[in-house]
Amino acid sequence: MFASIIEKSIENALNKLNFGVVDFVVEHPENEEFGDYSTNAAMVLSKTLKKSPMELAQVIANSVKIRPPILKVEVRNPGFINVWLREESLAEALIKVIIQGDEYGKSKAGKGKTWLIEHTSPNPNKAMHLGHLRNNVFGMALSNIWEFMGIKVIRDCIDNNRGIAIAKLMWGYLKFAKKDENTLSDVTYWRKHKNEWITLKDLKIRPDRFVDDLYFKGSRDFEEFEESEDIVRAMVAKWEQGDMSILELWKTVLEFSYKGQNLTLKRLNSKWDKVWRESDHYKMGKELVLRGVKKRVFKKLDDGAILSNLKKYHLPDTILIKRDGTSLYITQDIALTKLKKETFSPDKMFWVIGPEQGLALKQLFAICEQLGIGKMEEFTHLSYGYMRIKGGARMSSRLGNVVYIDELIDLAKGEVLKKTSDEAIAEKVAVSAVKYSMLKVGRTTNTAFDFEKSLSFEGDSGPYLQYTYARCESVLKKIKKLDKDCGVMKFNEEERRILRHIYKFSEVVEKAGFEYSPNFVALFLFELAKRFNGFYNSHSILEASSENKKQFRGLITKATAQTIKNGILLLGIEPLERM
Incomplete structure (x- = not known):
């Protein structure tokens, strides 16, 4: 300002x-x-x-x-x-907060820019876990901040809905979702007798948990029995050939997955503007690589495999097409990057992905530059730290100690319900606690979810911000009308501390957006809440020494409420007028 x-x-x-x-x-x-x-x-x-x-x-x-x-x-x-x-300038800034309302903090700092951000991208063969949660919460908060700055934002994700992993899930369904274990595990038979397998209507557990279990069983069966491995590999081949029975089974198992994942995404109030299905473009990547060979961008090895040529980027080379002619993840990613550029023409593209993918993304960016898809500086990897539950090891699906997103929210909600009987409020407070605990720390900082601290109404937490907002709203309901022209008077120290902080909001938003760090917004809001509560506990608002003083303190309360509301909405947290 x-x-x-x-x-x-x-x-x-x-x-x-x-x-x-x-x-x-x-x-x-x-x-x-x-x-x-x-x-x-x-x-x-x-x-x-x-x-x-x-x-x-x-x-x-x-x-x-x-x-x-x-x-x-x-x-x-x-x-x-x-x-x-000057104090009068700070007071004028306070009035601007109230006048601008829900627009307060918005800027045109990003006007004319188009940025695309890929976040979350859950695999359809698993339920969403803590790793997805940090990715999602960060990706959504950052994209909200960018939009608040005037940037045109495209949120997208990739659905890796084909390949060997999905075939293992399909086999898991055929073999382990039968109502009678004596039923034939055959896709042709299934197509004619679907009622002999568990359907969505039959489920007594969440669809994505059901999928998780089937994928685990199908994968184990694939590893243990050669016959099962042959069936799964044949499924992949038949899928690519367009076999109708296989395609129908494929759509059936994916429906279970999407149904469950959508329940989770709805709780998080998450969204994408575009979902890319790998099944729509998987052949395109191979074609791009073969064109690169003709242009001598890549090298074809003696065994038929195709290798990158990244020496000038000081990066190790990577196989792009295997010797048997099959593609890899990076092959599909090349195609997808090209599709993104052609479809949306973004100035910048961002990938919110864990740090373990750092090298693979550097290789992808370099290869895309070699193919003329875009320049290296247009591509950015936004990695993030690992998440765990306090007292537990770092979450890893391979170690078998996965914590599901819904499981965490439900546990948090259960704690909130000990203090309130309102289910809707408990849900919003629980989601707030989970989101804020991840956003208050730096993006690359490893963090642990602490139930006690994250659910506290008195500390650095999402519920504390919601509680402060609700406190402001409660006060404002008791003031019939606010007079913005009540006049500037000498501030006390607690009032001055609020005024010297609140005007910084738009600057903090821009800093958070351009430095890819939503934690700056979280830190700002926590400090504002602390200052307001210090003021609230030291001075009466409704019984101030004069009507003018009451009005002025009411304006401080209104501006604080508005700023907290605008800020927590950027973080994906819902403001509550009562708690």
Whole structure:
């Protein structure tokens, strides 16, 4: 709100002193005792002019014009120029929050940009677990922030709905979902007698958990019995040949998966603008690689396999097509990247994927540049830290200790229901606790979900923010009408602390968006909630010493509520008017 004005004031001072163009930054000091804004302009200049940064800082500070919103400018070691804002300017900023309402914090910083972000992409042969959760929560929060900044955002995911893994699931269904174990495990027989297998209507457990179990059994059977392996591999071949019985079985098992996953996604209020099905484009990747061989971008080995050529990127090479002519995941990813570019023409493309895929993505980006699909700088891998439950090992499906998303939310909800009988509120508080616990830390930080801390109404948690918002709304309902023209009066320290924080919201949103770090928004909101609750506990709002003071404190309460609402919505958390 004020940053651009302060920056312009510093630029004017530098021009007045004939210092020319200086690459400086304007930011908020960590300690508000040192002002509302601070710049390193003098320290940057000192390296060029070979002069004392403190002397330069004083010269620049003396040249800054003192006019609203600037109250004063001071210099501090080792050469910072610190700026204080006027109280009337802070009060005006408070009124703007209320006037702008749900639009408060929005900006045009990203106007004209189109960014595409791939997030979550759950495999249809498994129920969604904690790894998917952190991916989803981060991807949705970041895309919400980008949209708030004026960026056109496309959220997408890839559904790897074909191949050997899906065939194992299909075999698991044929062999282990029979109502009578004596029924023939044959796809042709199944097609004519589907009622002899468990259907969606028969299920007594969640469809995705059912799929999880069938995939485990089908995979184990594939490993243990050669006959089962032959059947599964034949399924893959027949699927590619368009065998009607196999395709029908394929659609049936996927329906179980999608039904279950959609239940989870609905709880998270997650969405995609585009879901890519691997079955629609899996042949395209192979064609692109073969074209690359003709152009001598890739190398064909003596055994027939095709290898990348990434020497100039200082990356190890990777097989793109196996010697038997079959493709790999990277082959499909090349095709998908091309489809994304052609369909949406994004300026930037982002992949929210775990750190273990770092090398594979670097190879993909380099190969796409070689094929003319896009430039390396257009592609960004947004990795994230691992998630675990406090007291447990890092979640890993291979270790067999998977924690399902719904299981975690249900456990959290159960704890909330000990304090309220309202199911709807308990659900929203539980989801808030889960989401915020992941978003309050840096993207790449490993984190543990702590039930006690995450569900607390008094600490750094989602429920604490919801509770603060509900507290504000409760107060506002008791004030019949707010007067935005009640006049500016001298602030007490607790009021001033709120006003010196609340105006920073749009700056924090932009920082979070451009640095891919939603935790900045979470930290800002937690600090705002702390400041408001400190004010609330120290001063009466409804029984203030005068009507003007009551109105002014009501405006502070309204602005706090609005800012918290706008902020937690960006994080995917629902504001609650009562708890």
